[in-house]
Amino acid sequence: xxxxxxxxxxxxxxxxxxxxxxxxxxxxxxxxxxxxxxxxxxxxxxxxxxxxxxxxxxxxxxxxxxxxxxxxxxxxxxxxxxxxxxxxxxxxxxxxxxxxxxxxxxxxxxxxxxxxxxxxxxxxxxxxxxxxxxxxxxxxxxxxxxxxxxxxxxxxxxxxxxxxxxxxxxxxxxxxxxxxxxxxxxxxxxxxxxxxxxxxxxxxxxxxxxxxxxxxxxxxxxxxxxxxxxxxxxxxxxxxxxxxxxxxxxxxxxxxxxxxxxxxxxxxxxxxxxxxxxxxxxxxxxxxxxxxxxxxxxxxxxxxxxxxxxxxxxxxxxxxxxxxxxxxxxxxxxxxxxxxxxxxxxxxxxxxxxxxxxxxxxxxxxxxxxxxxxxxxxxxxxxxxxxxxxxxxxxxxxxxxxxxxxxxxxxxxxxxxxxxxxxxxxxxxxxxxxxxxxxxxxxxxxxxxxxxxxxxxxxxxxxxxxxxxxxxxxxxxxxxxxxxxxxxxxxxxxxxxxxxxxxxx
Numbered sequence: 001x002x003x004x005x006x007x008x009x010x011x012x013x014x015x016x017x018x019x020x021x022x023x024x025x026x027x028x029x030x031x032x033x034x035x036x037x038x039x040x041x042x043x044x045x046x047x048x049x050x051x052x053x054x055x056x057x058x059x060x061x062x063x064x065x066x067x068x069x070x071x072x073x074x075x076x077x078x079x080x081x082x083x084x085x086x087x088x089x090x091x092x093x094x095x096x097x098x099x100x101x102x103x104x105x106x107x108x109x110x111x112x113x114x115x116x117x118x119x120x121x122x123x124x125x126x127x128x129x130x131x132x133x134x135x136x137x138x139x140x141x142x143x144x145x146x147x148x149x150x151x152x153x154x155x156x157x158x159x160x161x162x163x164x165x166x167x168x169x170x171x172x173x174x175x176x177x178x179x180x181x182x183x184x185x186x187x188x189x190x191x192x193x194x195x196x197x198x199x200x201x202x203x204x205x206x207x208x209x210x211x212x213x214x215x216x217x218x219x220x221x222x223x224x225x226x227x228x229x230x231x232x233x234x235x236x237x238x239x240x241x242x243x244x245x246x247x248x249x250x251x252x253x254x255x256x257x258x259x260x261x262x263x264x265x266x267x268x269x270x271x272x273x274x275x276x277x278x279x280x281x282x283x284x285x286x287x288x289x290x291x292x293x294x295x296x297x298x299x300x301x302x303x304x305x306x307x308x309x310x311x312x313x314x315x316x317x318x319x320x321x322x323x324x325x326x327x328x329x330x331x332x333x334x335x336x337x338x339x340x341x342x343x344x345x346x347x348x349x350x351x352x353x354x355x356x357x358x359x360x361x362x363x364x365x366x367x368x369x370x371x372x373x374x375x376x377x378x379x380x381x382x383x384x385x386x387x388x389x390x391x392x393x394x395x396x397x398x399x400x401x402x403x404x405x406x407x408x409x410x411x412x413x414x415x416x417x418x419x420x421x422x423x424x425x426x427x428x429x430x431x432x433x434x435x436x437x438x439x440x441x442x443x444x445x446x447x448x449x450x451x452x453x454x455x456x457x458x459x460x461x462x463x464x465x466x467x468x469x470x471x472x473x474x475x476x477x478x479x480x481x482x483x484x485x486x487x488x489x490x491x492x493x494x495x496x497x498x499x500x501x502x503x504x505x
Contacts, residue, residue: 252437357385
């Protein structure tokens with residue numbers, strides 16, 4: 001071959017090899033790891049297949065649970081002020097974002113050429129999963145029980161192309177205020193990114209930091225614990241099973257650290273923290289908040305990175321750190337907004353949820369201020385849950401044990417999940433089997449849910465014995481909601497059509 005042709009040929013060969021290594025092979029590996037692929041293997045991964053299909057071989061407890069009258073209580077017709085976002089304004093915002101992206105596309109292309117950035121085509125999709133999700137947020141929940149858009153959004157989170165990646169807003173806010181030389185321990189062990197999908201949906205990505213069978217060491221303080229991606233996924237499913245519907249949709253996903261993060265980010269700070277490990281794996285780390293050293297980096301294998309990806313929502317943060325003082329609730333009940341409305345009962349719901357997951361890191365909560373004092377609390381940031389299945393932290397349950405208040409609907413659903421035909425661990429196992437990263441929780445964590453559920457119901461029963469049912473169980477559903485409480489058991493009742501409503505006390 002002539003010398004003047006050798007160099008171009010070698011260059012083309014190198015580009016082809018890089019394309020195969022960084023894009024084709026990782027995408028093929030990711031596709032093969034996703035459930036529902038076209039592989040017709042008969043013997044490979046037979047134990048995992050049995051785990052996945054356990055709910056389809058037997059009758060579905062999850063379907064029976066969601067068909068129960070407690071999960072079919074109809075809400076009143078929503079008024080305009082009870083919906084978070086006005087559909088026309090949301091659609092107009094979406095169109096402006098697409099137009100702005102198209103106008104800046106030439107700049108992106110010019111930058112991409114010398115920087116190895118990937119430019120993805122975008123399109124306006126009025127039926128995008130994230131749009132349907134945001135249109136459905138109301139004063140009662142993030143989504144309705146029958147909303148099919150949630151499943152569509154979960155599918156988008158799993159598979160939609162990623163067109164940009166960046167640090168989260170909290171890390172950007174501390175730019176220039178974090179002295180990495182002063183960080184002497186991995187306080188927090190967290191690293192997360194904001195991703196933008198091809199339909200302009202925004203999502204939060206948390207990479208895997210800990211294997212599923214690892215327990216948090218008993219000498220760890222909760223604030224230096226790892227943030228677990230599988231805990232975020234499991235928390236979404238638990239929230240749905242409890243019918244709170246206050247956790248944004250979360251799905252598991254394999255992300256190509258090179259092709260879907262490094263090559264799509266326009267943030268030079270993020271690009272600068274990528275490196276190749278001695279094992280030839282692609283790694284990156286955060287300069288702020290807490291992990292500004294390469295020792296705390298996240299590494300792919302070699303380019304595929306397992307993690308959780310959740311739909312992004314914006315809400316107002318309120319700080320409340322519950323004290324262990326047994327009389328603390330008496331003080332809280334005299335302070336606005338906990339002295340009226342639904343806020344204190346929602347705090348107790350959240351405490352029950354956190355106790356079931358073992359999450360001690362709830363030092364604040366978020367709400368949508370548009371709905372005022374009667375709006376629900378969002379259950380965000382659940383990555384420090386499911387750390388220790390062998391230990392139950394009773395202090396998490398303090399709002400319930402101190403205030404001795406619980407919503408009637410919450411107690412009824414908890415009691416329902418104690419029954420063998422609706423057992424919490426069984427319906428959770430079935431629900432989690434739908435995620436791409438199965439198994440999400442190990443069996444000890446699933447059994448811990450049953451044990452903790454029994455503890456919660458025991459605490460509520462002890463309150464009833466001390467103060468009486470009328471003082472403890474707060475009616476938030478009408479007697480004609482299809483169930484009634486008798487002697488601690490659930491009994492079916494004839495449902496009166498179109499008379500279901502919820503009210504707050």
